[in-house]
Amino acid sequence: MATLPPSEPRFAPLFEPLRLGPYTLSHRVVMAPLTRMRATVPGNAPNALNAQYYGQRATPGGLIIAEASQVLATGQGMPATPGIHSREQVEGWKGVVDAIHARADACSCSCGTWGASRTRRTSRAGRCRSRRRRSRRRATR
Numbered sequence: 001m002a003t004l005p006p007s008e009p010r011f012a013p014l015f016e017p018l019r020l021g022p023y024t025l026s027h028r029v030v031m032a033p034l035t036r037m038r039a040t041v042p043g044n045a046p047n048a049l050n051a052q053y054y055g056q057r058a059t060p061g062g063l064i065i066a067e068a069s070q071v072l073a074t075g076q077g078m079p080a081t082p083g084i085h086s087r088e089q090v091e092g093w094k095g096v097v098d099a100i101h102a103r104a105d106a107c108s109c110s111c112g113t114w115g116a117s118r119t120r121r122t123s124r125a126g127r128c129r130s131r132r133r134r135s136r137r138r139a140t141r
Contacts, residue, residue: 017061023106026061033065033110039082039092044070046082046092054107055099064100064107069093071111084111 018025040047054064069084070076076083083089093109100107 020063023063024061025063025106027059029059029062031057031062031064033067035067035078035081037078037080039080041080043086043088044076044081044083045086045088046096048095050082050092051095051099054096055102058100058103058105058107060104062105064105066093066096066107066109068110084109 014029015027018028036050036053038047038049038053039045054066058064067081068077069082069089071083071085073083073085082092084093097107
């Protein structure tokens with residue numbers, strides 16, 4: 001393995017421009033998607049807190065991949081996560097995008113119908129049904 005001369009920064013490629021599809025980033029630091037659970041309930045629409053959060057983390061020439069957003073009401077896996085399937089939610093996301101673009105950043109939304117909606121059904125007692133079924137199966141073995 002080749003070694004770099006002491007005068008050269010070791011992580012120089014991190015701060016070099018990167019072409020990513022239609023975007024040219026001025027550096028290679030990208031904010032990965034994180035579930036924040038800060039959407040307005042009921043309705044699961046992004047709000048001013050979401051816009052402030054992403055706006056604070058935007059950097060000129062960077063890329064933010066926003067948190068997972070359900071595309072269907074039945075696709076919600078965690079409480080208070082923003083969706084993108086109603087007008088109210090789309091308007092909320094416009095505020096988030098505006099906050100990011102105010103700092104000259106690119107952004108992308110991570111969308112999907114998450115399997116969590118299938119596996120995290122809760123009973124009236126508030127316990128996960130799938131866990132209860134597994135417990136019963138183990139007890140009968």
